[in-house]
Amino acid sequence: MAEENYRTDLTYDAADEYRPEPIPPPEIAAWKDGSIRIGIHTSIAGDIAGALDIAHGLGANALQIFSSSPRMWGHGSSRIAETDAARFRQRRVGLQLGPLVIHGNYLINLASPSPVLRTRSVQGFHQEIVRALALGADYLVIHPGSGLGTSVDSAIAAVAQGLRQAARGLKLGELRILLENTAGQGSTLGSRFEELKAILDACPDLPLGVCVDTAHTFAAGWSIDTEAGLEGTLRDIDRTVGLDRVAVVHVNDSKTPLGSRVDRHEHIGKGKIGLQAFGRILNHPLLAKCAFILETPIDKPGDDKRNVATLWRLTGRVVRATGPGMKPRPTKSHKVRASKAGVRQKTRSRGK
Ligand SMILES: [Zn+2]
Ligand SMILES: [Zn+2]
Numbered sequence: 001m002a003e004e005n006y007r008t009d010l011t012y013d014a015a016d017e018y019r020p021e022p023i024p025p026p027e028i029a030a031w032k033d034g035s036i037r038i039g040i041h042t043s044i045a046g047d048i049a050g051a052l053d054i055a056h057g058l059g060a061n062a063l064q065i066f067s068s069s070p071r072m073w074g075h076g077s078s079r080i081a082e083t084d085a086a087r088f089r090q091r092r093v094g095l096q097l098g099p100l101v102i103h104g105n106y107l108i109n110l111a112s113p114s115p116v117l118r119t120r121s122v123q124g125f126h127q128e129i130v131r132a133l134a135l136g137a138d139y140l141v142i143h144p145g146s147g148l149g150t151s152v153d154s155a156i157a158a159v160a161q162g163l164r165q166a167a168r169g170l171k172l173g174e175l176r177i178l179l180e181n182t183a184g185q186g187s188t189l190g191s192r193f194e195e196l197k198a199i200l201d202a203c204p205d206l207p208l209g210v211c212v213d214t215a216h217t218f219a220a221g222w223s224i225d226t227e228a229g230l231e232g233t234l235r236d237i238d239r240t241v242g243l244d245r246v247a248v249v250h251v252n253d254s255k256t257p258l259g260s261r262v263d264r265h266e267h268i269g270k271g272k273i274g275l276q277a278f279g280r281i282l283n284h285p286l287l288a289k290c291a292f293i294l295e296t297p298i299d300k301p302g303d304d305k306r307n308v309a310t311l312w313r314l315t316g317r318v319v320r321a322t323g324p325g326m327k328p329r330p331t332k333s334h335k336v337r338a339s340k341a342g343v344r345q346k347t348r349s350r351g352k
Contacts, residue, residue, distance in 0.1 A: 014297050019070075029138075031098025031300075036282075037062040037291040038311045040304055048080065048135075049088045056095045059308045064141070064293045066103040067131040073120060078127045085134040092136070099138035099291050101248055110162030111145035111155040111189060118162065122143070125166035126152070132175055139248055141143055141178045141211045144189040144199060155189055160202035167206055178211040178248055183263035184258075191220040191261070193240035200241060203262065210241045213250035213295075214281065218273050221259040225277045234286050249290045251278060251311060267296050267303060268310045278304035279314045 031037065039042060042051040048065070054062035068078050073133030080088075105128065108121045125142065132140040145162075147155025163177065179199055184191025189199075193210075202209050214224060222236070223229030236245055253271030255264035269275035282292060296307045 020140070029199050030093070030096050031061070033062075036194065036315055036317075037099065038294075038308060038315070039097075039099075039101065039291055040294040040296075040308055041065070049091045052088070052091050052095055052097055053099060055340060058305050059312065060178050061097060062099055062101070062291045062293060063097055064103055064295070066105070067102050067123060067128065067135060067137075068105065070103070071103075073124060074127055076174060079129070080131050080134050082134070085136075088156055089136045100134070100135065101139045101141060101291070101293055102128070102137045102329060104140060104142040106143075108142065109145040110142075110159045111147045111150075112158075113121060113148055113150050118158070121172045122162050122165045124171070124243050125162065126168075129170055129172070129175070129177075133170065133173070139176050139209070139211070140315060141180050141248065143180050143182055144196065146186060146188045148187055152195065155187075156195060156202065157200045157219055159189065163199070163203055163206055163208070167324055172207055176207045176209045178209045179249070180211040180212075180213055181220065182214050183216045184221075184261045185263060191216070193237055197240045198286075200245065200349045209245045209247045210237075211248040211250060212237065212246050212290075213252060214273060214278075215250070215252035215254040218254045218258055219260050219263055221261075224281065225258070225273045230277065230280055230284070234284070238286075238331050242328075243286055246287070249281070249287060249292050250295050251281065251292045252279070265296055267299075268294070268307050268314075275310075275314070278311070282311060282314045283316075339346055 040055055040058055040061045040331060041064040042055045042058075042060075043069070044051045044065050048067075048259055051063065051065045067080065091322055092098070105124055108128070109117060110121050110122045110125065112118045112121060128140060128142075144159050145155070147158070150158075167177075177203075179190065179196050181189040181193065181196060182188045189195050198210055217233060220225055222233040224233050234243065237246065251268065252269050253266040253273045255266045255271055256262040257272050266272075268278055281287065294304075294307050294311065296303065
């Protein structure tokens with residue numbers, strides 16, 4: 001090739017120049033203002049954005065949803081249309097609801113020894129992450145699964161590998177995946193915090209955290225109904241997964257007794273854990289950075305509103321029956337309550 005031609009090939013074109021994309025400054029979401037966050041699991045039936053208005057109308061300032069049918073595998077495309085997702089995100093900002101927690105499909109079992117179910121589970125959880133990102137969720141909660149007779153160690157390894165496979169190729173950004181502790185029914189993983197810790201340790205590359213369900217904890221044998229029992233439980237959680245990784249507490253009373261290993265949620269104050277215990281849980285300085293999300297049953301109309309109101313009352317706030325356009329008006333921040341209680345608050349950061 002003649003030298004002359006070679007030179008022409010190297011003509012400078014400004015458009016070819018590499019320009020790194022400017023990194024936007026991290027935005028602090030409006031809900032991360034240190035105020036107490038009380039939420040409830042809300043139905044997405046009909047219109048997914050409607051769940052936001054329902055939660056707001058019930059007096060909640062946070063919420064949990066399923067992002068698709070929780071007991072069905074997605075058929076073909078289980079993606080959310082971008083127009084719906086954009087409308088959802090916009091409405092959420094308008095209502096200042098947060099955090100937004102998405103609960104994963106119940107069929108997903110990343111520990112399944114069946115190759116078919118395991119593959120479906122990995123694909124299903126991949127779609128869960130995709131939908132969570134589209135909706136701008138803060139947390140995606142998943143049950144660790146069940147090895148169905150395989151050893152605990154191999155079940156834990158399968159879950160860790162499944163999580164990594166499901167997240168492959170996705171930029172999780174601010175989204176945190178939370179492993180929920182379980183009641184320990186059958187061979188389900190996660191009734192011991194050591195098992196959750198082993199999964200966290202096996203995935204140092206993923207933004208993982210923990211969701212603690214009060215009914216599951218109680219059914220798994222932790223006596224959170226008493227003051228000493230709660231303190232001991234929090235110590236156990238801190239010693240294993242670390243309290244700084246607990247971002248969400250599912251607040252459910254339990255129909256079943258301590259250590260029953262059976263998971264049956266009850267209205268706050270109507271079960272075996274009891275109202276006083278929930279007062280201690282909601283106001284505990286070591287849980288001050290957690291969002292509290294109800295997953296209580298609706299046996300009769302108004303149960304959801306009553307449970308939300310009960311939680312606010314336990315935090316010392318009065319939130320009257322709400323409707324469209326009305327918001328709970330927190331009166332003081334968690335920090336104030338913690339310092340008033342004379343307890344040194346542990347410095348914690350959410351979702352690390
Ligand atoms: Zn759950
Ligand atoms: Zn739960």
